[in-house]
Amino acid sequence: MRNKKRVLIEQGEVNVVSLMDVLTTMLFFLILMASSTNFATLNSESTLIGKDSDDKKQRFDLVVSYKSSRRASIILGQFNELRLIDKSDFKRYVRRKFRSKGSIGYERKLYGKTIEELRDKVERELKRIKQAFPHEVKVTLAVGNNVKYQQMIHMMHQLMITGEDEFFKSTNLIGQTRLIRTLFPTVTLQEIGEKSAI
């Protein structure tokens, strides 16, 4: 009886052949999938053709004028009648950093020694504006003739969202505070100096 029991209790063997096959195939397809999803898109829209609106109501108007690889300006329209967060503090900021352009609004010119420095400066100003206008999502990017496509793409992305680790505090109109990365995701393209369609 004891001998029979001993015979029955054999050492188990694990067959890893199937496991190796499955893992190798999975690895192969993961690599394939990673390389096939190498493309992404940046969406944008054009300004619509048509006559200027008769509506006298003040609207949020933010334009980033990208003149060359190292020069840009931020133009913010009049905002007295608009809803924003901490109006007095924002007014002080605009008076300090921007130059008045009459009925058009306010302009701040930015220069960078490098393209990256300029983009960082633009991002800093947009963060501040976003904190004042957390509900606004539109920005117009006016581009100069000499700006290269790669630079335009980088600037577009900079206007839409901050870097991966660059969350910033934002309080919305009902007082909720949270950390966000989104700036102005709806970018309208325009040529510098043009009012209507590109």
Added chain:
Amino acid sequence: MLFNKKKKSKKGNLKLQEINITPLMDVLTVLLFFLIKMFTVNSMNLNVPNDVKLPKSLSQGTPEETVTIVISENDIRTGEEVLLKYTKNTIGQNEIGADGRTLKKVAGYLKKQMEKRNKIYEGNTVPSNLPTGKIMIYADKEVSFKVLKYLLHTATVTGYADYQFLTTKG
């Protein structure tokens, strides 16, 4: 006697082999799963020409099936034909329409595409009720805005006011 024993043992070793199809089934199941996943994630066929180096971007937007225009450093084309050629970031005046901003051949091509789209919805709705057309732009990273603006204007006047700029991740 010994010799005979050896012969017998050789014959004795030849057993009927059974094929173990368990790993094969595993591999095929996994293959099937990943093929299905791959085709549903992105059914678009993105053929970027060799002479166009796309810009890099950290954007995560996914490409959608739309009308496509390719701008290299020397020409503007669709997938099949060259619409116009240019040099040194300057488009010839003969390629530009009377308004000074529309590219004639590109406008012709885009109008045809728009007509095809409108025909699909004929009978169900009028063209003015349809959403704005989308256009996918494959442009070389060195192309200047001086050239690109003509294409963007042409796309807008022919009804394609939603632009998708194709980039590589990085």
